[in-house]
Structures are given as C-alpha cells and as structure tokens.
Amino acid sequence: MTEATDPEAPDGRDSATIVAMRNIWKRFPGVVANQGIDLELRAGEVHALLGENGAGKSTLMHVLSGIYRPDAGAIYLDGQPVSFRSPAQAIAAGVGMVHQHFRLVETQTAAENIHLGWSETPWRASAKALEARTTQLTAQFGLKIDPSARIWQLSTGEQQRVEILRVLSRGARVLILDEPTSVLTPAEADELFSVVRSLSAAGRSVVLITHKLDEVLAASDRVTVLRGGRVVASRLTPGCDRQTLARLVIGQDMVTRLNRAERLPGKPVLEVAAIGALSDRGLPALRELSLTVREGEILGIAGVAGNGQSELAQALTGLRPTLEGSIKIDGVEMAGASPTRFVDAGVGHIPEDRLGMGLVAILSISDNAILREFKQAPIARGLRIDVGEARRFARDLMSEAAVRAPGTEVPVRHLSGGNQQRLLAGRETRVASRLLIAVHPTQGLDIGATEELRRVLMEHRNRGSGVLLISEDLDEVLIMSDRIAVMYGGRIAGEVDAAYVDREKVGLLMGGVRATPEVAA
Amino acid sequence: MTAANLTAPAQRWHLRRRSDVPGWLSALVRLAAVLLAIVLVGVVLALGGLDPLALGAKALRQTLGTAYGLEQAALLATPLIMTGLAVAVGMKMRLWNIGVEGQLYFGALAATAVALNVKGPAPVMLAVVFLAGAAGGMLWMLVPALMRAYWSVNEIITTLLLNFVAVLLVGYFVIGPWRDRAAAILSASPRLPYLIPVIGQTYMNYGVLVPIAAAIVLALAIQNTRWGYEVRIIGGNRRVAEFAGIPVLRRILAVMLLSGALAGMAGMLQVTGSAQRLSGTISNGYGFMGIIVAALANASPLAVVPVGFLLAVLLNAGIVLQTQGLSVNAMLAINGVILIFAAIGEVAAGYRLVRGDPEAAVGPAEQPLRSERDDGTVGSDGLGVNRTS
Numbered sequence: 001m002t003e004a005t006d007p008e009a010p011d012g013r014d015s016a017t018i019v020a021m022r023n024i025w026k027r028f029p030g031v032v033a034n035q036g037i038d039l040e041l042r043a044g045e046v047h048a049l050l051g052e053n054g055a056g057k058s059t060l061m062h063v064l065s066g067i068y069r070p071d072a073g074a075i076y077l078d079g080q081p082v083s084f085r086s087p088a089q090a091i092a093a094g095v096g097m098v099h100q101h102f103r104l105v106e107t108q109t110a111a112e113n114i115h116l117g118w119s120e121t122p123w124r125a126s127a128k129a130l131e132a133r134t135t136q137l138t139a140q141f142g143l144k145i146d147p148s149a150r151i152w153q154l155s156t157g158e159q160q161r162v163e164i165l166r167v168l169s170r171g172a173r174v175l176i177l178d179e180p181t182s183v184l185t186p187a188e189a190d191e192l193f194s195v196v197r198s199l200s201a202a203g204r205s206v207v208l209i210t211h212k213l214d215e216v217l218a219a220s221d222r223v224t225v226l227r228g229g230r231v232v233a234s235r236l237t238p239g240c241d242r243q244t245l246a247r248l249v250i251g252q253d254m255v256t257r258l259n260r261a262e263r264l265p266g267k268p269v270l271e272v273a274a275i276g277a278l279s280d281r282g283l284p285a286l287r288e289l290s291l292t293v294r295e296g297e298i299l300g301i302a303g304v305a306g307n308g309q310s311e312l313a314q315a316l317t318g319l320r321p322t323l324e325g326s327i328k329i330d331g332v333e334m335a336g337a338s339p340t341r342f343v344d345a346g347v348g349h350i351p352e353d354r355l356g357m358g359l360v361a362i363l364s365i366s367d368n369a370i371l372r373e374f375k376q377a378p379i380a381r382g383l384r385i386d387v388g389e390a391r392r393f394a395r396d397l398m399s400e401a402a403v404r405a406p407g408t409e410v411p412v413r414h415l416s417g418g419n420q421q422r423l424l425a426g427r428e429t430r431v432a433s434r435l436l437i438a439v440h441p442t443q444g445l446d447i448g449a450t451e452e453l454r455r456v457l458m459e460h461r462n463r464g465s466g467v468l469l470i471s472e473d474l475d476e477v478l479i480m481s482d483r484i485a486v487m488y489g490g491r492i493a494g495e496v497d498a499a500y501v502d503r504e505k506v507g508l509l510m511g512g513v514r515a516t517p518e519v520a521a
Numbered sequence: 522m523t524a525a526n527l528t529a530p531a532q533r534w535h536l537r538r539r540s541d542v543p544g545w546l547s548a549l550v551r552l553a554a555v556l557l558a559i560v561l562v563g564v565v566l567a568l569g570g571l572d573p574l575a576l577g578a579k580a581l582r583q584t585l586g587t588a589y590g591l592e593q594a595a596l597l598a599t600p601l602i603m604t605g606l607a608v609a610v611g612m613k614m615r616l617w618n619i620g621v622e623g624q625l626y627f628g629a630l631a632a633t634a635v636a637l638n639v640k641g642p643a644p645v646m647l648a649v650v651f652l653a654g655a656a657g658g659m660l661w662m663l664v665p666a667l668m669r670a671y672w673s674v675n676e677i678i679t680t681l682l683l684n685f686v687a688v689l690l691v692g693y694f695v696i697g698p699w700r701d702r703a704a705a706i707l708s709a710s711p712r713l714p715y716l717i718p719v720i721g722q723t724y725m726n727y728g729v730l731v732p733i734a735a736a737i738v739l740a741l742a743i744q745n746t747r748w749g750y751e752v753r754i755i756g757g758n759r760r761v762a763e764f765a766g767i768p769v770l771r772r773i774l775a776v777m778l779l780s781g782a783l784a785g786m787a788g789m790l791q792v793t794g795s796a797q798r799l800s801g802t803i804s805n806g807y808g809f810m811g812i813i814v815a816a817l818a819n820a821s822p823l824a825v826v827p828v829g830f831l832l833a834v835l836l837n838a839g840i841v842l843q844t845q846g847l848s849v850n851a852m853l854a855i856n857g858v859i860l861i862f863a864a865i866g867e868v869a870a871g872y873r874l875v876r877g878d879p880e881a882a883v884g885p886a887e888q889p890l891r892s893e894r895d896d897g898t899v900g901s902d903g904l905g906v907n908r909t910s
Contacts, residue, residue: 319764340766349764357764360757367753371765374750383746 016043017079018205019064019095019174024073026059033059034070035229041174041205046196048208048220048237050249056229057209058100061176064207065097066090088117096172098163100179100209100444104151110134110162111147114169137169142195153280155306157188164195175199176207179444181215185303185472193219211249211447213242214475225249249447261462265482266295268331269435269466270316275325275335277308277315285311287490288325293435293466298457300481300498301470302509308490309470310352313439316468317349318342330434343372348432350425352439352470354417358424361413365405366394368412368423372431401426402452418449425456435466442476454480536872547870551817554866558859576845580838588723594833595729596795600625600804602732602829603787604811605818606739607658607780611676612820613743614756614776620665620680621784622808623687624658628785629792630691631657633799636713636792637699646715651789658785659778661687666777670770676777684808692801699799709800717794728794732826735783739822752776784808817863835859 019041026034033056041047049057062068064075066084075082077093084090087097104113111130114137115121122129127148134147143161151159160180167175177196181189196206196219208220216223217237224234225248232248270293279285285308293299303309314320316327318339327335329345342349351357359368370379370390378389394408401422405415412420421441429436438457442450457480461467471477477484481498486509494509563573584590604621611618618624632654639646661683668674692708699710717726743749755762755769762769787807792799814832818824839852 318766338766339764343766351764356758357760360754360761363753363757367750367757370750371754371761374747380747383748385745385747385750387745 017041018043018077020076020079021060021064022074022076024060024063024075025071026056026063026068027071033229034063034073037073037226037229037231039224039231039234041207042222043173043205044200044203045221046200046206046208046219048210048216048223049226050210050213050216050223050245051226051232055226055249057226058178059229060226061097061178061207061209064090064174065095065176067097091167091170091172094171094173095176096167096170096174097176098160098167098178098180102151102156102159102163104159104162106152107150109148109150110145110154110158113151113162114147114166116166118170134165137165141165141168142191142198143168155310157184157306160184164192168199172204174205174207176209178209179211180208181210181212186474189215213245213249216240216245217242260458260482261296263296263462265297266464268292268294269329270468271326271328271331272316273326273328275315275327276323277311277320278323279308279311285490286315286322289487289491290325291485291492291495293468295434295466296461296464297482298461298467298469298480300477300484301468301487302474302477302484303472303487303493307487309439309472309487311490312487313349313351313437313468313470316342316437317347343431346432346434348372348428348430348436350421350428350436350438350441352443354420354424355413358428359412359420362411364394364409364411365398365403365415365423366390366408369394369397369408369427372427397423397426397430401456418445418452421445421449421453422456425453429456429460432460432465435468436460437468437470439470440472441469442471442473534874534876537875538872539870542870547819547867550870551863551866554862554869555859558862561862562855562858571847576842576847579845580841583841584834584837590837592724594830594837595725596833597836598830598833599729599732599790599794600787600807601810601814601832602826603735603783603790604807605814605825605829606732606735606811606822607783607787608811608815609818609820609822609825610739610743610776610783611780612815613752614773616669616773616777616780617677618662618680618777618780618784619677619812620662620683620808621780621787621811622804622806623680623684624661624781624784625788625791625804625808626684626687626691627661627788628654628658629788629799629803630687630694631660631785632789633694633699633710633713633792636715637710640714643715647717647793650713650715650793651786654785654789654792655782656785658781658783658788660781661785662777662781666774666781669777670773688801691799691803695799695801701798710798712798713793715793716797717790726794728790731786731790732829735786736822736826743822748772748775784811787811813860813864817860817867819867832860 017040019039021037021039024034024037024039025032035056037056037060039060049061051057059068063070064084066087066089069083069085075084077095082093084093084095090096105116108116109127109131111127111134114134115125115130122133131147134145138145138147141164143165145154145158145161145165149158151162154162164175164177164180175196177192180192184192196208200206200221208215210216217240220237222235223237223240223245225232225245227249270291272289272291274288274290275286276284276288277286289308289312291299301309301312311320315322318334318337318341322335325335326333329342329347332345334342334345337345355361367390370385370393373379373393374385374390379386379393391408397403398405398408403415403419403423403426405419412423415423425438425441436457441457442453445453454476457467457469461482469477469480471480478498483495484498485495486493488509496509559577563577566573566576582590584594604625607621607624608618632650635653636646636650639649641649662680665674665676665679665683668679669676695708695710700707701709701711703711717728719726720729741749743752751762751767751772754765754767755772759769762772788803791803796803810832814825814829818828835856839856842855843849843852
C-alpha cells in the first residue's frame with residue numbers, strides 16, 4: 001500500500017529531517033483515524049497532506065501539534081523522541097498549528113488575541129503596546145491585519161491571518177495549516193503561499209493540509225496522500241499532475257466540467273439597481289451595486305473575501321437593510337421587504353455559515369427541515385403544527401436530498417458536514433422556485449459531497465430557476481457559472497461571459513484592476 | 522521504531538464526556554444521586570446518635586404513606602410546579618427569569634386587590650381574580666421583558682432586583698392599608714371573600730389541578746404549535762430564526778411575559794388557596810425553588826410536575842422530622858445536600874468513567890471524528906449568553 005518514501009531531498013535544499021512520525025495509530029469510538037502512519041518533514045520544505053475529509057489528515061496533525069496523543073507510535077523532533085502533552089508544549093518546541101475553525105476570542109482585538117497566552121506578552125499589556133507589537137509582526141510576516149479590530153468585526157480571511165500570525169509570532173519551526181484556503185480567496189491564498197514560501201526559504205517546515213489539488217501542485221515541494229487513515233503515496237510534487245493526485249485521493253478520475261442543459265436565458269428574475277448597504281461595522285459595504293439574474297442561468301460572483309459578498313447575499317434575502325437602490329424579483333420591488341416576503345416570492349438562500357445561520361445544531365432534522373414551510377398546510381393546521389406531517393415532510397426531504405441519517409429526530413449536530421449541507425440545500429431549493437442564492441455552498445465539504453452539491457445547483461438551474469452563486473473558490477465559479485460578475489469594494493467590478501474567460505482576467509478584476517473593454521461584457 | 526518506543530500512557534480512571542445522553546440514563550443517574558444523598562444524610566444522623574432508619578420510615582410514612590401527607594404534598598407542589606414552569610419556559614429560549622419570586626408576590630398582590638375590592642358571583646370572581654394574578658405577574662415582568670427585547674439588558678439582573686421591590690410592596694400593604702384589624706394578625710390581609718373550593722373531604726383545593734393543566738398546555742404549546750416551534754428555533758440559534766423571518770423580539774417579549782404570568786398565577790393560587798389571605802410570607806422562597814425545579818426537570822414542562830411534587834415531599838418530610846427533634850437548620854442542610862446531589866447527578870450523567878490515558882481525553886478528542894464543526898453552540902448565541910457546548 002505505502003510507497004517507499006522518496007530518498008531524494010527536494011533539489012538544492014537541505015534535507016535535514018525536522019520531524020519524523022513513525023507508525024502513528026489513533027482510534028476514536030467507531031473509527032480508526034490513523035492506521036500506522038509514517039511521515040517525515042524536512043527543513044525548508046512545504047509538505048502537502050492531501051486527502052478527502054475523514055482521511056485522517058487533521059487527526060495526524062492534531063497528534064503532531066499536541067492536541068491528541070497517539071494510541072501507538074512515536075514522534076521524533078530533531079532525532080529526539082518527544083511526547084507533547086498539550087499544544088503549549090508543542091509550540092514551545094516549535095510546532096504550531098493553525099486550525100480550520102478559528103480559535104479566537106471574538107470579543108477581543110486582533111492584537112489581544114495574538115498576545116493571548118504568550119510568554120513574550122509584555123507585563124504591562126496596554127492596548128497601545130500590544131497593537132504596536134502586532135503592527136511590527138504584521139510587517140515582519142507580510143500579513144496585513146488591523147490590530148485594533150475586534151475579531152467578530154473581521155472577515156474570515158482576516159481572522160485566519162490573525163491565527164497564522166499568532167503561531168508565527170511564537171517562532172514556529174514547523175507550521176501546520178489545516179485547510180488554510182477553505183476560507184480564503186485566490187488572491188488571499190496567493191498572499192498566504194508567498195508567506196509560506198518565505199517561511200520555507202528560511203528553513204522552516206510547512207505542512208499544508210488540503211483537499212485542493214491545484215494548491216498541492218502550486219505550493220508544495222512534497223505531497224503525502226492519505227486515504228482511510230493510511231498513507232497511499234508520498235512523492236515529490238514536481239513529478240505529479242492533477243489527474244494522478246486525484247486518482248490517489250478518490251481512487252477514480254475526476255470530473256472536471258459539469259454538464260449543463262443548453263438553454264437561452266429567460267426573462268430576468270432578479271434585477272438589482274444601484275443598491276447600497278452598510279456592514280456590521282457601519283461602513284459602506286455595497287455601493288451602487290447592480291446586477292441581473294435570469295431564469296435558467298447561474299450568475300457566479302467571484303471576489304476577494306470582505307468585498308461585500310456576505311452583505312450582498314443578506315441584502316438580497318431581506319436580512320440586511322438597503323440604504324438606496326432597487327431590488328426587483330420578477331419585476332416586483334422588494335427593497336426593504338422582510339425575509340419572509342423574499343421566501344414567498346420564491347427566493348431560497350443557502351447561507352455561508354450553515355450552522356451559524358442555516359441550521360439549528362441542537363434541534364432535530366425534522367425541526368430544521370420545516371423551517372421554511374412550517375406556516376403552510378399540511379404541516380401547519382391553524383396555529384398547530386402537525387408533528388406527523390412534519391416528520392413525513394422531513395423523511396421526504398431526506399430522501400430527495402440524499403441526507404443520510406438514522407431518522408428524522410436525530411439532532412443536526414450529529415450529521416456530517418455533507419449531510420448537513422444537503423439538508424440545507426434541499427430545504428432551500430424547495431422554496432427557491434424563482435431564485436436560489438448560494439453562498440460558499442461547498443465550503444468545508446469533501447470532494448464527493450462537493451460534486452453532489454454542485455449537481456444539485458446545476459439541476460436547479462436546468463429546471464429554469466435563477467441561481468446566484470457567491471463563492472470564494474474561483475474554480476467553483478468558473479465550473480458552475482453561465483456568467484461571472486466580480487465584486488470589488490462593494491461594487492461589481494466587471495461582468496464576463498463564463499465561456500470566454502480565464503482565471504487571470506477574473507483575477508485582475510478581483511485585484512481591483514480596472515476592467516479593460518474586451519473583458520467587460 | 523515501533524509502538525514499543527512509545528512510553529506507556531498512565532492507566533488511570535478518568536471522566537470522559539458523552540456525546541449523547543439518553544433520557545433514561547439521565548433520570549437514573551439523578552435518582553441514584555438523590556439516594557446517595559439520603560444515605561449520606563442517614564450516616565450523619567446516625568453519627569449524631571439518632572436512628573436514621575426510624576426517622577426515615579416515619580418521614581416516609583407521614584408524607585407518602587397517608588392521604589393527609591399526599592394532600593399536603595400536592596398543596597405544596599402547586600406553587601413549586603407553577604414557578605418551575607415559569608422558569609422552564611424562559612429556559613426554552615435561554616432566558617433566565619430569576620424574578621419569579623417577585624412576580625409571584627405581585628401576582629398575589631394584584632389578585633388580592635381585585636378580590637378585596639370587586640364584588641360579584643364567586644365562580645366569575647375566581648376567574649377574574651385568577652386573571653388578575655396572571656396579569657400582575659406579567660406586569661412585574663413587563664419592564665425586564667422590554668429591556669431584554671429591545672435593549673438587550675440582562676434579564677437576570679433586572680428580574681432579580683425587582684424581587685425585593687415586590688416583596689417590600691406586599692409588606693407595605695399587609696402591614697398598612699390591608700391589615701386585618703379584626704383578626705389582630707400583625708401582617709396579613711383579611712381572609713379573601715373568594716377562595717378556591719376544597720375537593721370533597723380532603724384538605725386540597727381545586728387549585729392543585731392548575732399546575733398539571735398548565736404543564737400539559739405548555740408542553741403542547743412548545744412541541745405542537747407554530748409559536749412553540751418558533752420559540753425552540755430562537756432558543757436553538759437566534760440567527761437561524763432571523764434568517765427564517767421569525768419575529769424574534771416579539772417572541773422574547775411573549776415568552777418573558779408568559780413566564781411572569783405563570784409566576785403570578787402561582788401567587789394567586791396561594792392567596793385564594795392554602796393561605797386564604799395575602800401576607801408577607803406568602804411564598805417561602807417558592808420562586809427560587811422554581812429555578813431548582815426547572816433545572817432538575819431539564820426545562821421540560823412535563824418533567825416539572827413530578828420534580829415539583831418530589832421537592833414538595835422532601836420539604837414536607839423536613840417538617841415531619843422537625844417534630845422528631847431535628848432543628849430547622851438541620852432540615853435545611855439535609856434538603857440542601859439532597860438537592861446538590863441531584864444537581865451533581867445531572868452533570869454527572871453527561872460523563873462516563875473510563876480507564877485509560879487521561880491526557881488523551883483532553884480537547885475535542887471526545888467528539889466523533891468529523892472535520893466539520895459538529896455543533897453551533899460555541900460562541901455567543903445571540904441572546905447574550907455564551908455557551909461553550
């Protein structure tokens with residue numbers, strides 16, 4: 001099963017091994033997450049850890065960073081056996097991890113979070129002193145953040161920069177990044193990778209946990225592929241291509257382009273004219289933004305995080321007040337309407353944070369399933385809710401949307417991310433007879449679940465509904481969209497036909513470069 | 522370079538969090554905890570030279586073994602269940618009504634005011650007085666509810682502070698304007714002209730049925746109505762409720778006012794029931810005991826009924842033991858021990874004892890392996906309460 005570790009070091013680099021993990025086993029109730037894994041990290045290399053969700057990548061790195069202790073196996077740091085009992089011990093030895101889900105204190109500032117639990121935090125920790133130190137650190141590592149901003153005010157991309165800076169500031173020699181680009185836009189990812197390269201050039205070892213093939217090819221020196229808790233292959237990246245890696249990861253060839261029914265665009269479903277809205281911080285988030293979505297088309301919104309995408313989705317579903325401009329659904333003015341009216345007008349919404357806004361984790365599948373339709377017969381009978389009907393409805397929705405769970409009364413938090421998202425998408429597509437707004441619909445999902453969800457969106461388009469797809473994954477926008485609009489600074493920077501565009505042109509628009517005449521549609 | 526290199530982890534007993542606690546287990550653990558507490562109390566009594574078995578048998582016989590004991594327990598359970606429901610309904614939305622005591626007092630005050638000043642046929646007047654009690658409790662909750670809904674002012678503080686105002690206000694009326702001069706009682710109103718009829722040849726009045734009916738209605742409302750569904754969604758995740766267009770502020774107002782109304786009804790049932798008059802000691806801390814009842818019942822309205830009844834039995838057993846030479850303070854201590862054990866049992870049900878490497882149990886390892894965040898309860902719930910699952 002395991003291929004021999006390549007004896008060659010990456011060309012022209014110091015091949016000194018910093019970390020060696022030997023025969024690591026880790027069991028959890030019902031699953032063996034790591035089954036005898038060997039892994040070596042060398043100084044100055046970017047080592048990609050590739051695999052689907054549940055392949056054991058994160059578990060392995062949690063073992064290395066002191067969060068878990070292995071059931072069996074040994075870890076050597078500079079040839080010496082080590083046994084980290086906590087993340088604090090690991091970071092003291094120079095092994096630090098940036099988690100996929102942030103571990104930040106939301107109500108405190110970026111500077112305070114970076115200095116939390118750090119031995120070098122000055123005794124007199126005034127806001128001014130911490131912010132000055134943070135500014136220095138941001139300059140040193142090239143990660144821009146506002147030190148005085150509170151975490152809840154930052155976009156997810158900015159929050160991640162705080163996390164990374166927190167680990168880097170503690171002098172990590174081994175930096176583990178868990179799915180770092182799942183919350184980043186391509187531009188931010190590039191920025192991150194340039195940081196990663198400068199770190200590896202300085203002799204540090206960077207582990208990149210990912211399931212994105214392009215990222216592996218673009219950013220890593222070596223790649224280790226995990227499947228089902230075992231190492232499938234460990235190779236030098238230059239000898240690999242996408243197809244090989246994809247085969248190793250999922251064991252089959254990857255579908256690259258989604259089938260779509262050829263159809264002429266129908267009449268406009270959504271017409272947005274010059275709307276403006278404020279962000280949570282009270283700053284302008286949308287400025288004179290205009291766009292149109294027609295029946296049977298997917299309009300993809302690409303853009304760097306924090307350029308107003310979240311606010312746009314909220315404004316178009318009645319969740320955020322607009323200051324000016326007009327929002328029409330099927331020609332009916334909807335600006336200022338309540339979320340319920342948008343739903344009644346046939347607008348469904350798959351929000352960006354499924355457990356933050358879309359689903360109630362502690363309530364059952366049936367309670368979550370009926371959220372959009374509990375006021376209508378047959379679920380509602382007058383003021384009463386017919387529990388039997390609600391369960392029947394949930395059962396139907398589960399089979400329609402391929403939600404796999406033991407029953408309708410299971411709390412949603414016991415479902416996997418893929419099942420949660422299918423439940424959410426199934427519920428929202430039911431009400432989205434005219435328009436479906438999907439925000440980062442495949443974020444955090446494995447390849448299989450991602451493909452399935454994209455198929456659901458495409459089928460919805462093929463049935464004649466309009467789809468507004470907001471995604472920070474540029475590939476997703478390119479694969480899915482009929483037309484692409486790029487958001488920058490709260491506006492549509494340019495709109496292009498998806499058939500005649502490449503990512504460089506979109507990338508320029510995303511970076512704020514003015515649209516050239518031939519790019520603008 | 523094999524597993525042999527690994528230093529053997531210490532094999533020690535330690536607690537591990539359960540990902541899911543079945544209801545029967547939770548109930549069983551609580552029961553075991555209460556039994557354990559009773560054994561502990563027995564040992565202490567034995568050390569003090571008393572015969573715990575004889576005392577226990579006597580307490581049991583006089584509370585659960587006789588019709589009189591059961592009737593007294595039902596009477597005492599009435600306010601405990603009502604206040605338990607008042608707290609439980611707030612907990613459904615993660616709101617903490619610590620002011621049940623005050624709302625009970627003000628409800629009793631309002632009921633008394635109407636009963637003493639309005640004349641009419643008894644059945645009609647009882648209904649009117651009942652509504653007056655509910656309205657009084659609601660009124661006492663109005664300011665905290667508005668402040669909570671519209672300005673996010675912490676309801677724990679506001680409701681708690683209003684307790685003192687209500688108790689002192691009742692004190693003023695029963696010592697001043699409403700003092701019963703004929704009976705020469707120092708601090709109580711005259712006997713109310715409208716009292717809840719007694720059931721047959723018992724000591725109970727029909728008021729004991731109200732908490733049971735209230736619990737059933739409340740359970741149905743929460744589980745089987747659109748309103749209750751919206752309340753559960755808001756309690757589960759306020760942002761999801763906003764996402765779905767549920768009027769969150771109105772529901773917060775409604776739930777808090779309902780909580781106040783239930784507390785006010787408890788006050789009304791006291792003055793027109795077992796107490797027959799308003800006095801400064803109309804509640805022996807029932808409002809605060811309601812918090813215990815609701816917490817032990819896990820905010821389930823139907824579970825509040827048996828929990829309230831058992832607490833009533835426990836309190837009455839204490840009274841029995843007082844006649845056997847135990848001091849009031851000893852009784853309070855015994856009740857306290859039993860309740861603390863029950864509370865510990867509630868938490869303990871969420872864990873199991875395992876033998877192994879305790880370090881491995883630190884952190885999120887106990888969650889089933891899943892790269893997704895597996896619940897949305899970390900961080901602010903939007904209602905001002907921070908939960909860390």
